[in-house]
Amino acid sequence: MPKKCGIVTIVGRPNTGKSTLLNTILKEKVAIVSSALQTTRNRLRGIFTEERGQIVFVDTPGMHITKYLLGKFMLREIQEALEGIDLVIHLVDTTRPPGKEENMLIDKLKNLKIPIILGLNKIDLRPVFFDDYIKLWEETKQKKAQDLIDELVLLPLSALRGVNVDKLIDTIFNLLPYREFLYPEDIISDFPQRLFIADIIREKLFLLMKEEIPHSIAVYVEELKERKNIFFIRAIILVERDSQKAMVIGKEGSVLKKIGQSARKELEELLEKKIYLETHVKVKPGWKEDPLILKELGYINNI
């Protein structure tokens, strides 16, 4: 039996549930999730393989307006994730009105000549703006020559609760070509382990810190050693100001301790290894603009 295979990129503005959707589809955590904006910083692939074939999903950073080098890197990640693919999912948050970012995205997507699935997410909440998103795409379709938008499929979803996720997979398989698999069947993600570990720690920081701090935080794994099934990890948490360092550490180290504990617990479950985790907080003003640091963080590949 010939099998289907293709690359499907998930795009949307920050916080629409892209990474949640990927994790739900794969039934495994491959991407970090938080209620802070711009959680995802690198594009990453999550690979779904079953009887019918293989879907290579690409999770991307949220589309946003930015002035930082880091933000520009994230936008490039989105751009590159749209090249040479078979299908795109534009995931929107139906509890919030469409914003400028939607128009930026639609401008990119409308000329791709591939099928577009409009994923109307968070229908388990009050999807007040459901129709606004449909209108936005219907208007784009009418304005643009029909042939440019190959196919537009509307699909209400709850990535968190898994509503219509099976339907999404059926729709994707219907639209994909018959092709050889791109990855071995047992591979689930292409994201380097070092970056994944750093991301899990960053997720715990995002979950615990107040609104404005996440954007000033970066994490990298300075050392990773494996001995007798134990992972020794030394991670550096970068912040931009002394005051932020104090907040990340907390009173007598209480906040950092909590972050370390929850990161360690989750890493032990995900990696099925015993974890020894050491964390250090460093102040680096302007790290978001520093190409060398961004490279160290895995955010810039070639400079």
Ligand SMILES: Nc1nc2c(ncn2[C@@H]2O[C@H](COP(=O)(O)OP(=O)(O)OP(=O)(O)O)[C@@H](O)[C@H]2O)c(=O)[nH]1
């Ligand atoms: N109620 C509800 N919440 C959801 C749903 N999908 C995602 N969320 C929540 O929305 C928030 C953002 O989810 P993420 O998956 O991190 O969103 P994202 O689009 O990857 O965000 P960025 O990486 O910042 O672009 C989290 O708090 C999720 O739990 C959904 O279907 N229903």
Ligand SMILES: [Mg+2]
């Ligand atoms: Mg994300």
